[in-house]
């Protein structure tokens with residue numbers, strides 16, 4: 001006999017630790033949407049979920065790994081990419097996906113990001129850029145725009161620093177797949193995450209999202225719905241644009257699309273060849 | 284592989300010990316005086332189908348080692364003081380997630396950049412207390428090239444058995460000295476592997492301990508799902524801010540080591556049976572101490588040595604027993620006196636004398652002999 005609750009189970013619930021719901025996120029936050037994108041990408045690819053490893057650092061976005069029902073790990077702040085590299089090199093059969101925030105990936109973990117790009121190791125990084133450190137209450141970070149207000153760049157002056165453009169950073173560091181979407185472009189973003197996972201090389205997908213509780217409130221950007229409406233309005237789809245032209249200006253234009261999709265020798269494959277060579281010479 | 288004999292340096296013996304123990308992942312960043320471990324691994328790892336990975340810093344190195352361990356591979360890093368300082372946060376993560384790994388610290392002069400090419404033993408307290416919070420690790424202190432091999436094998440075995448980071452703390456002199464090394468036939472080596480879950484995946488609780496307080500460890504891709512986090516977590520691995528969950532977890536992480544001190548601790552008793560004066564030393568100073576004791580005996584002074592091969596967990600019981608056997612204890616360390624304080628806390632009313640030497644040259648035999656003479660005439 002099927003009960004009402006059986007028939008109402010979400011099709012992606014099989015990937016989630018439903019016993020941990022409701023999750024910790026605020027109403028109107030983009031993190032739930034991004035979690036859904038990653039789950040759907042895995043579903044669409046039809047890969048063995050047992051072979052998927054999801055890793056996060058620390059932050060609101062850093063909690064994503066804990067909701068997935070596979071091998072998951074919550075590292076220290078900024079280190080999910082380094083952890084993921086160890087996993088992938090030790091067992092290249094695994095599909096390793098990092099989901100974390102802009103602060104985690106580009107501030108404290110920025111060095112690991114650029115070097116993993118350079119190594120071209122086959123992992124996928126999904127970075128939710130909400131322009132601030134959500135978890136610690138909304139301080140400015142490496143993607144906060146100039147003169148924006150946060151808890152540590154207060155009125156009347158705002159942020160005296162300038163932001164990274166994560167697409168340009170990943171592309172110039174050597175990533176073989178680079179895309180950016182906003183949290184409202186769910187279908188397109190999911191497709192890019194699928195391509196990123198399937199890619200044999202380092203992939204970076206930035207999802208521009210909303211943190212209504214901190215960044216939204218500090219800058220009077222409205223509630224979650226309003227912020228997501230705005231993202232839809234300013235998203236400018238420019239697939240194939242050279243990455244150095246992928247501008248991001250929150251108020252007026254967020255260039256979205258896939259900007260890099262190239263082939264280069266992948267780290268674990270090169271390592272495998274090195275092992276074969278070393279073994280034959282040692283014999 | 285059958286038995287092999289080499290004339291080589293401590294750092295190389297350490298790398299060979301790791302390979303013999305089954306280590307197939309090395310993540311590191313070059314630093315004097317541990318570079319020879321990395322360089323040897325860069326040659327040897329590919330030959331055995333393993334990975335030598337050179338990271339952008341020590342933080343990435345050790346974090347990747349934690350990742351490799353959870354992917355089911357025995358993994359290590361090797362560094363020196365400045366690198367260990369950078370690794371401290373991740374050591375806490377490894378403790379909290381009960382990750383088996385080996386961290387080799389070839390100790391040089393500190394603080395800061397200090398004296399890169401000169402040995403010291405200034406990091407022994409850091410190894411125990413460096414990361415925040417209350418926790419236990421295991422630390423071994425080899426004193427010869429052969430022991431660099433043997434203790435590195437043992438470090439992996441202990442890491443796997445107790446699911447804890449294990450330090451090999453060797454001073455630079457031990458890392459760089461050259462001696463004979465015998466690498467035993469692999470079938471003569473005792474190798475320990477972590478416990479794997481035996482229950483079906485649906486029933487697996489990743490942090491539910493067995494009777495020995497150590498939970499069986501699933502690895503990525505094994506069909507078992509788990510969430511491991513540096514946050515305080517319950518048996519399911521789920522984060523919790525409850526007092527009872529924190530209490531149970533922290534108690535267990537400490538107790539799984541402290542309850543087994545007698546099994547973990549190893550030491551060498553040298554001419555102690557009738558001794559009036561006991562030297563306590565580890566690493567290079569213990570070699571000077573042996574020479575000094577032989578000479579002291581020739582001069583009719585009853586001296587002996589307790590050489591610590593394990594310093595963490597601290598062998599309190601052994602020190603208490605020793606204190607009841609001898610009239611004086613001298614602690615000779617190549618630092619300002621670190622384990623000295625641990626010894627004093629365990630020695631009751633027996634006088635404990637500090638022999639500090641925070642420089643590259645260890646206590647020389649004649650200096651130790653002089654100290655023995657000084658304390659017996661007190």
Ligand SMILES: Cc1ncc(C[n+]2csc(CCOP(=O)(O)OP(=O)(O)O)c2C)c(N)n1
Nearest residue numbers: 058059060061077101102103104133134135
């Ligand atoms: C070593 C260390 N420094 C600082 C913190 C405090 N901290 C926790 S989360 C965070 C920022 C997270 O920002 P982001 O990665 O953008 O994630 P979000 O919360 O915005 O999703 C900081 C600074 C920490 N946990 N560890």
Ligand code: SF4
Nearest residue numbers: 025026029060134211
């Ligand atoms: S603080 Fe911001 S990022 Fe964190 S859950 Fe709330 S809305 Fe999302």
Ligand SMILES: [Mg+2]
Nearest residue numbers: 101102132134
């Ligand atoms: Mg953020």
